[in-house]
Amino acid sequence: MPTRRRFLARLGGSAAAAGAMTVVPTKWSTAVAAARDLSRTPGSPEEIARDEEFWIEIQKAFTTDRSLVNLNNGGVSPTPAHVLEAMKRDLDFANQIPVYNGWQILEPQREGVRARLARQWDVDPEEVAITRNASEGLQILQNGYDLERGDEVVTTTQDYGRMITTFQQRERREGIVMKQFKIPVPAEDPAEIVRLFEEQITDRTRLILMCHMINITGQILPVREVVEMARGYDIPVLVDGAHSLAHHDFTLSELNCDNYAVSLHKWLHAPVGTGLLYVRREKIPEIWPLQAAAESRDDDIRKFEAIGTHPEANFLAIGEALTFHQLVGGERKEARLVHLRNYWAEQLLEHDRVRLNTSLKPGFACGIANVQVEGIDTSALRNWLWNQHRIFTVAINHAEFTGLRISPSTYTTLEELDRFVDAMTRAVKHGIPAS
Ligand SMILES: Cc1ncc(COP(=O)(O)O)c(C=O)c1O
Incomplete structure (x- = not known):
């Protein structure tokens, strides 16, 4: 599991362009051509899932607003620019x-x-x-x-x-x-x-x-x-x-x-x-x-x-x-979405008050997970993440459980997940102001 430090370390050298995380929208022909080359990238789905150079090409296909972090792709997804x-x-x-x-x-x-x-x-x-x-x-x-x-x-x-x-x-x-x-x-x-x-x-x-x-x-x-x-x-x-x-x-x-x-x-x-x-x-x-x-x-x-x-x-x-989708590859997409989920979930689970309402065992979930911080109201946390950090999540207050529904997508960067993990860690350690 790559840690945040390892991710940041990767931003040196040739990955500097990626490190800036300014994702430039490409014309559809460029996006598809890039993805076509990617479809021939060797490696198992799990190896590809951790290959940031691969996913940067996918991220470039979307003209998403990178000033905020959209962790509600389960609601509805942006469509790639060429689509x-x-x-x-x-x-x-x-x-x-x-x-x-x-x-x-x-x-x-x-x-x-x-x-x-x-x-x-x-x-x-x-x-x-x-x-x-x-x-x-x-x-x-x-x-x-x-x-x-x-x-x-x-x-x-x-x-x-x-x-x-x-x-x-x-x-x-x-x-x-x-x-x-x-x-x-x-x-x-x-x-x-x-x-x-x-x-x-x-x-x-x-x-x-x-x-x-x-x-x-x-x-x-x-x-x-x-x-x-x-x-x-x-x-x-x-x-x-x-x-x-x-x-x-x-x-x-x-x-x-x-x-x-x-x-x-x-x-x-x-x-x-x-x-x-x-x-x-x-x-x-x-x-x-x-x-x-x-x-x-x-x-x-x-x-x-x-x-x-x-x-x-x-x-x-x-x-x-x-x-x-075919150029990205179904298996690689699944592996990447699992990787993104584990990337944020495993870091947050280091805190005692964080619990997941989602199984991390293979086959029981994929890119969507639900996380609760015990002692913090889920809706208040959702509003704080959005108002203070521009991180979009969904508050789920179900009769049987409560928690934030987190759904990154193929275009989500690790830096965006780091922002989410940092904000959540702050909430766990210091609480959030009463709303
Ligand atoms: C489980 C489930 N079923 C059905 C729907 C309806 O999807 P749509 O609003 O795209 O028709 C949704 C939407 O989020 C959903 O989560």
Whole structure:
């Protein structure tokens, strides 16, 4: 584990340019060319994860504001400059004559993006819908099954607020019953998670909703095993993958799930307003789309994309973001995000009053973690970090735990994490002023 001192020592000599940490935005062609060279950099993912020369090239692709430290990339990610350029180019092109350039030229190109996303995550293109975000994909699933009064849906107390709201609306509107249960924080026993889901099942259970990665702690849950268990009861599991795809490295085929909804503007770094919904081919006819589609499309994944007139440019720019992801490399990205998390977490854990609400064991979390300083109010700490230090974090005050949600990204520098560690250390040692 590199210490801060070792990192600073690296800033001498040839790394001086990196040391200045003034990250200059590059033109898209430069960024991609640099990344292409990087894709051939030899070394294991763990070795590359610690190679600052490699990551400086990735940092340069983003025009992020380096006067502040953004540790909320789980919320929504900035997109690399060249990806944004591609989107703007298509917006301009469509605007020349939207009815032709937009509808007839750009919209059909979505098929190429669909094919590439499917290929990357090893599923059939006819199982991939391009959506505007995970909320849309999940609500298609949550509202898309017919349920009767008294039917039960099961989820945890840590699932995402909007998804809970979606089921609560069905409770008010149709009289379904949502059952929520607690899972340990952190959860390091996959078999226990499967058992906890199974314990909730009754003869009225119709759907299960679960996160692949819980947003407030970064906890990764055993999707494959829960899906397998639920299949035995013929219960569909709706998988909230908002944070997982392009964050940690896996394929949809290996999860063997029947559906999966993602926001691509989080960890793929695609422009805001992009998502993916996977639905296993034979399950497509079971699910109603959120906006009505013709009966002839009942078994066509594109029925989920029938949203009326919309910009195509952000959807096509997913292709640029995907290319960037491939050049960085999924395994290397995962290793880097783990490295960044460990870099700050292990330094803070040296203090007795710091506790993590996230497992550091391999496979149970990746770049997102939740940290609590005992004796300091989480919201006050969040506000102090922002107001005094320009460090952006998220205060999580959950009924079962409290802590800051910390989510660096591929473009985060070690110097930025040093600023965070320094500020937190000051808070632990000296407290923070009452707000
Ligand atoms: C676990 C989880 N599910 C779903 C969503 C919804 O994502 P979006 O707002 O991009 O639709 C989020 C957003 O942060 C999330 O964390």
